[in-house]
Amino acid sequence: MTAHRWYVGLDIGSSTVAVATATHDAAGQVALAGCEVLPSAGVVRGEVVDAAALEQVLAAALRRVAERTGAPVERVALSVSGLHLRRVTAAAEQRTPRAVRVEADMLEALHRRALRDPRVAGVVLASVPRGCTVDGFPVVDPLAGLYGHVVRVKMEVYSIPTSYVDTRARILARLGAEVDLLMPRAMAAAEAALPASVREQGALLIDLGGTTTDVAVYLDGQIRELFSMPIGVRSVPTLGRGVTPVASGARGYPAPRTVPGGGMVDLFHRIRQRLDDLDLGWRLAGGAVLAGGGAGIDGVLGAAQRGLRIPVRLARPGGPRFSDTRTTGAVGLVLAQARLRPLEPAPEGVFGMDETLPDEFEEVEPEPPRPGLWPALGRWLREFVPLGGTD
Numbered sequence: 001m002t003a004h005r006w007y008v009g010l011d012i013g014s015s016t017v018a019v020a021t022a023t024h025d026a027a028g029q030v031a032l033a034g035c036e037v038l039p040s041a042g043v044v045r046g047e048v049v050d051a052a053a054l055e056q057v058l059a060a061a062l063r064r065v066a067e068r069t070g071a072p073v074e075r076v077a078l079s080v081s082g083l084h085l086r087r088v089t090a091a092a093e094q095r096t097p098r099a100v101r102v103e104a105d106m107l108e109a110l111h112r113r114a115l116r117d118p119r120v121a122g123v124v125l126a127s128v129p130r131g132c133t134v135d136g137f138p139v140v141d142p143l144a145g146l147y148g149h150v151v152r153v154k155m156e157v158y159s160i161p162t163s164y165v166d167t168r169a170r171i172l173a174r175l176g177a178e179v180d181l182l183m184p185r186a187m188a189a190a191e192a193a194l195p196a197s198v199r200e201q202g203a204l205l206i207d208l209g210g211t212t213t214d215v216a217v218y219l220d221g222q223i224r225e226l227f228s229m230p231i232g233v234r235s236v237p238t239l240g241r242g243v244t245p246v247a248s249g250a251r252g253y254p255a256p257r258t259v260p261g262g263g264m265v266d267l268f269h270r271i272r273q274r275l276d277d278l279d280l281g282w283r284l285a286g287g288a289v290l291a292g293g294g295a296g297i298d299g300v301l302g303a304a305q306r307g308l309r310i311p312v313r314l315a316r317p318g319g320p321r322f323s324d325t326r327t328t329g330a331v332g333l334v335l336a337q338a339r340l341r342p343l344e345p346a347p348e349g350v351f352g353m354d355e356t357l358p359d360e361f362e363e364v365e366p367e368p369p370r371p372g373l374w375p376a377l378g379r380w381l382r383e384f385v386p387l388g389g390t391d
Contacts, residue, residue, distance in 0.1 A: 005343060006033075006069055008177075009333025010061070011079045011185065012054070012168070014043050014232075015210035016293055019061045020318075020330035021069060022338060030338040032318045034068055035327040036061065045211045045230065046081030048167045055171045062175055077181035077333040077341075078168060079188045080125060082214035082228025085158050089130065090117035093152035102134060102146045110153045122159040125184055128223055130154045158184065158226055181337050184226055186216035189291040191332030193315035196221060203286030206271065206304070207329060208294025210234045215271060217280055225278060229270065233294035236263040264300060268307025287311035291328035 007030070011018040017040045025031040038061055042053030062073045092113035094106060115124055132139055134148035142151070160182065169179045183191075190205040199218040207214040211232040217225040275281040287310050294300060295314055304312040316323045317331035 006071060006073070007077070007334040007337045007343070008062075008065060008073050008075070009077045009079075009188070009330040009337060010058070011188065011327075011329035011333060012043060012058075013040055013209050013293070014045060014212075016040050016326055017057055017061055018327045018330035019065060020327055020334045021065055022334040023069075024343075030335065032331060032334070034065075035318065035324065035330065036064060037324065037326050046084050046164075048171075051167065051171060055174065058171060059175055062177060073175075073177050075180045076172060076177050077183065077188075077337040078179050079185040079329050079333060080160050080164065080182055081212060082184060082186060082226060083212055083230060084160055084164050085125070085184060085226060085228065086122065086160070087226075088117065088119045088157045088159070089154065090114040090120055090157050091152060091154045092117075093150060095150050097149070099147040099149055102142045102148065102151055104143060106151065107132070107142060107153060110151065111155060114153060114155050115157060117157070120157050120159055122161045123165055123182065124157060124159045125182055126158040126187065126223060126226065128156045128158075128225075130156055180341055181333070183333060183336055184214070184216070185329050186214035186226060186228075187223060188330075188332035188336060189214075189315065189317075189328040190216050190218065190289075191336045192317035192328050193289045193291055193332070194218060194286070198286035201286035202280075202284045204271075204275070204284050204288040204308070204310070206268075206288060206290050206295075207292040208233055208290060208300065209292050210294070213267065213271075213294075214292075215274075217275065217278075217284070218286075219280070219283060225280065227274065229267075231267060233264075233297060233300075236267055264303035265307040268304045270307075272308050281310075284310055287313065289313055289315050291315040291317070291325050293326045295325040295328075 005023055007022040009020045011020075017038045019036045019038070021033045021035075022030050023033050038057060040054075041057050042048060042050035042055075048054055066072050092110045094110060100106075111127065111129070115127065131154045132142040133150075133152045134142065134146050135150050139146060165179065165182065172179060186205050186207050189207045190199075194203050194205055200221045202219045203217075205216045205218075209232045211230070211234060213229045213231055215225070215227050215229075216223060272281055275284075288304065288308055290300065290304055290312060291314075301312060301314060315325050315328040317325070317328040
């Protein structure tokens with residue numbers, strides 16, 4: 001089987017590296033083929049502190065994927081830690097001598113002009129409309145047959161420093177793979193754990209890592225907020241007394257098997273306070289979903305329900321076969337890759353490994369980026385500039 005028929009997602013954390021692989025089934029639908037979790041090395045809170053150690057981990061992960069699929073890995077989707085996201089409020093306007101009707105293409109052009117704001121630096125990952133005014137008056141639905149001389153849009157733009165991308169891209173390039181999709185970790189997990197109907201209701205995705213917690217909030221089917229906290233399950237016992245620094249040898253600092261209830265409740269209470277400050281806490285009818293390695297620790301679910309005061313459940317990223325919460329982000333990456341960077345489905349009966357999908361992967365305890373990275377990111381960006389959206 002040829003390599004171009006596989007999607008591969010890498011969710012690189014401080015504690016673990018999760019890898020997911022998908023392909024097309026006989027009907028041409030995307031089918032999750034395998035998940036794998038390996039110990040991480042060389043990364044602390046999203047920063048690569050030892051490129052050689054991380055390269056060894058990624059080489060082992062890609063080698064195991066290649067052994068399972070029978071093809072070398074040539075392209076991957078990567079997650080981005082929320083701690084490294086930059087948020088900028090950008091705006092753009094159009095002035096005309098006579099009143100013109102507000103059209104969808106006009107709004108899209110204004111959104112893209114706002115992305116060229118000089119304050120927007122690095123690689124843009126997502127943009128969220130924050131409002132629209134026509135002749136100075138705020139409007140709820142700009143496409144409701146409105147006319148005006150001055151149309152102005154405002155949006156929140158999330159970007160990542162190019163150095164964050166380049167370090168990982170260079171490592172992967174040395175391993176023969178290119179990065180063709182970047183996605184904030186919480187949004188990647190939401191791809192796998194939050195159905196469209198739940199996003200329409202309003203829902204919260206919390207990815208609990210060892211050293212960070214990433215949060216994505218959805219309203220009316222669109223991303224509404226992205227934020228991250230420099231606190232993970234390893235540092236929860238110290239909440240209220242400062243966060244204990246984590247050394248680069250993260251593998252020697254294991255998370256507790258059971259999190260003290262008060263400390264974890266405090267973490268979720270902080271998230272709830274942030275949501276209330278944004279006037280979002282009462283709007284999440286779809287509840288909250290917990291993903292990441294910390295979600296599987298005893299007592300976390302109950303602590304989340306007490307701290308958030310909304311219904312909470314654990315992520316089930318790939319159904320009964322692939323239900324490990326640690327793989328939620330990686331599964332979401334391949335689903336997003338298949339949706340935003342689609343490949344030609346494999347012909348019927350051509351899957352390798354005796355014409356069936358591979359069995360589930362077992363769990364085990366700088367070159368410049370290749371050409372094509374930035375055009376791929378541009379195509380990804382289109383998904384997150386919804387037209388006509390406001391608060």
